[in-house]
Amino acid sequence: MTETATAALELGLVNDLRQIAGIAGKIDRFCADREISPEIAYGVNLALEELLSNTIEHGYPDDEPHRIEIILRQEGESLVVIVVDDGKTFNPARASAADHGASLEDSYEDGLGLLLVNHMMDQVEHQRRADCNVVILTKSITAE
Secondary structure: OEOOOOOEEEEEEEOOHHHOHHHHHHHHHHHHHOOOOHHHHHHHHHHHHHHHHHHHHHOOOOOOOOEEEEEEEEEOOEEEEEEEEOOOOOOHHHOOOOOOOOOHHHHHHOOHHHHHHHHHOOEEEEEEEOOEEEEEEEEEOOOO
């Protein structure tokens, strides 16, 4: 994982859940350097952890290593996170409402985690480009 420029943070990981833990500190530092509130950094980290976990657990039909790219940048009054993976086509912006009578485990499998992603971010977009999912998360950084 490397920071390539002061304007953007570019991170890469393979589809291994253990690699997710190292991302939060880098995002916290990126936000702190730009005086973006810890609450916003927390929300972005929470949404990104959920999205990456879902991608790693459900996105790949094989046990081969796959690279996932993350780009974080400030664009005016917004924090933008772009996640690119070569997993199965899946649009997290279309997360269905989970059955609230289901067990917690079943709720996560039915999209509760993705509802969290959509709740934490101001905008969640999905595109399919060159056999890759491109998910764009946007969060306003202005005081509410």
